[in-house]
Amino acid sequence: MSLTCPKCGSVILPADIQLLPQRTARCGQCGEVFDFTGQIPKPAPPVEPPRGFTVTNDLSDLVITRRWFPQSLFRKVVYILNWPLCLLMYTPVLALLFPQFIFHTGPNTNQPVSQIGFWIALVFFLGWALFFTYMMIAWTVNRTEIRISSTAVSVCCYPLKWPGESKAVSTTDIDQPFCSRHNSGKGSTSYQVFVLLHSGKRISLVTGLEKPEHARFIAQQIELRFGITDQPVYGELSNFEGYD
Numbered sequence: 001m002s003l004t005c006p007k008c009g010s011v012i013l014p015a016d017i018q019l020l021p022q023r024t025a026r027c028g029q030c031g032e033v034f035d036f037t038g039q040i041p042k043p044a045p046p047v048e049p050p051r052g053f054t055v056t057n058d059l060s061d062l063v064i065t066r067r068w069f070p071q072s073l074f075r076k077v078v079y080i081l082n083w084p085l086c087l088l089m090y091t092p093v094l095a096l097l098f099p100q101f102i103f104h105t106g107p108n109t110n111q112p113v114s115q116i117g118f119w120i121a122l123v124f125f126l127g128w129a130l131f132f133t134y135m136m137i138a139w140t141v142n143r144t145e146i147r148i149s150s151t152a153v154s155v156c157c158y159p160l161k162w163p164g165e166s167k168a169v170s171t172t173d174i175d176q177p178f179c180s181r182h183n184s185g186k187g188s189t190s191y192q193v194f195v196l197l198h199s200g201k202r203i204s205l206v207t208g209l210e211k212p213e214h215a216r217f218i219a220q221q222i223e224l225r226f227g228i229t230d231q232p233v234y235g236e237l238s239n240f241e242g243y244d
Helices: 073-088 091-097 115-141 212-226
Strands: 018-020 024-026 033-035 053-058 061-067 143-148 152-158 167-170 174-183 189-197 202-209
Touching: 053 212, 061 212, 073 115, 091 115, 143 202, 143 212, 152 202, 167 202, 174 212, 189 212, 202 212
Parallel strands: none
Antiparallel strands: 018 024, 024 033, 053 061, 061 143, 143 152, 152 167, 174 189, 189 202
């Protein structure tokens, strides 16, 4: 969020904003101290549960469940095309174990593969193929559960485990949930949900979301649950991205 000085008209970029108490800031150009309340972006529009999300109440806890299975057409196509690639990865394994069937050669070859090289290649290709298979199955059956209780916001995935998907944050430490966009080096875009702690630390709660409204829905549910007023956070997603 950038600010505009009412005295000199300078646009103050987020990195240069000098915040003061009671929603005031100091202009770095003319030194004017001004109230920026009127420049705070409007609250995000309310978001309905997106497709692939379910919301339930488990006693006093609010539980949001998200399917990993891709919702967008593009990601569904990528998902479908990845299955043949997954099966193709087992070809080198079969070639190492049964060369007579793959290459039509007999067991007595003039250039035998060394035992060490054989096992290194076998472990490498088999390990990579099994990992890719595990990833594809997880993408098919897994769900992320965000549980919002009176004491903590916890995140886990099931039925298959996945690194970095289990975390918990005490509600007394949360200052503001917010959303962020993540652009990978390959040109794909995903969205994330963070929480800003009172200490100033940022913790990633949920990553890999397909659409901005997915991240915004989770953040809004946390705000509503604990009565948190939506405040601007540097680097956050625009409240109206995805509504154009």
